[in-house]
Amino acid sequence: SQTIHQWPATLVQPVGSPLSLECTVEGTSNPNLYWYRQAAGRGLQLLFYSVGIGQISSEVPQNLSASRPQDRQFILSSKKLLLSDSGFYLCAWSEGTGVNGEKLFFGSGTQLSVL
Amino acid sequence: AQTVTQSQPEMSVQEAETVTLSCTYDTSESNYYLFWYKQPPSRQMILVIRQEAYKQQNATENRFSVNFQKAAKSFSLKISDSQLGDTAMYFCAFGNFGNEKLTFGTGTRLTIIP
Numbered sequence: 001s002q003t004i005h006q007w008p009a010t011l012v013q014p015v016g017s018p019l020s021l022e023c024t025v026e027g028t029s030n031p032n033l034y035w036y037r038q039a040a041g042r043g044l045q046l047l048f049y050s051v052g053i054g055q056i057s058s059e060v061p062q063n064l065s066a067s068r069p070q071d072r073q074f075i076l077s078s079k080k081l082l083l084s085d086s087g088f089y090l091c092a093w094s095e096g097t098g099v100n101g102e103k104l105f106f107g108s109g110t111q112l113s114v115l
Numbered sequence: 116a117q118t119v120t121q122s123q124p125e126m127s128v129q130e131a132e133t134v135t136l137s138c139t140y141d142t143s144e145s146n147y148y149l150f151w152y153k154q155p156p157s158r159q160m161i162l163v164i165r166q167e168a169y170k171q172q173n174a175t176e177n178r179f180s181v182n183f184q185k186a187a188k189s190f191s192l193k194i195s196d197s198q199l200g201d202t203a204m205y206f207c208a209f210g211n212f213g214n215e216k217l218t219f220g221t222g223t224r225l226t227i228i229p
Contacts, residue, residue, distance in 0.1 A: 032215055034216075036219075042221055043119075043121075043206060043219040043220050043221040043222055044206065044208075044217075044219040045219075046216055046217070046218075049215075049216055059216070088158065090160060092160075094215055096215070102215055103150075103162050103165065104150075104152075104160075104162070104217060105162075106159065106160035106161075108157075108158070108159050109158050109159070
């Protein structure tokens with residue numbers, strides 16, 4: 001069966017420090033991968049999605065970037081964190097078979113606090 | 116761009132009662148998908164139910180069912196015989212046909228009272 005791992009679960013970082021959040025998926029090949037951010041009272045905001053290795057689409061211009069160095073690995077990064085980067089970050093995957101309306105499966109999330 | 120609106124930030128209901136969560140959306144598309152996701156206190160997002168817009172029949176999953184009104188662009192979730200484990204944040208989400216990205220509403224926090 002497929003599983004998704006996301007780490008760390010909690011992270012406290014000072015303003016201006018770098019960031020690296022990692023997500024890996026097991027049990028499937030060539031998944032679509034997503035990074036969402038959940039801010040209080042604002043639902044989930046799609047940050048990046050990827051349909052293959054090295055293919056990244058950005059939904060919101062911001063201080064963050066994403067990379068997909070391997071088929072089932074998705075990394076969210078920042079060179080210098082801002083206070084506004086605080087939030088709950090969720091990685092997700094879908095089958096990526098081209099079938100419409102595919103379900104998203106989420107990781108357990110990372111609570112990032114920038115101080 | 117599509118928008119998803121959940122007008123009830125918080126709701127509470129007695130255990131074993133039925134509760135309905137509201138969701139409206141705005142789109143000019145005719146083919147799309149709608150979802151309800153549950154986020155319990157663990158914060159793990161879990162798919163509750165999925166509806167294809169081209170299907171007139173409302174989706175059901177055990178105690179969970181939807182009332183999909185395409186003309187009104189309404190997609191409500193009904194939870195029957197509510198249980199303490201149903202306490203969670205519920206998000207409505209919209210997905211375009213041919214596009215796997217989802218747009219989420221701001222959520223409704225549901226509390227089941229013993």
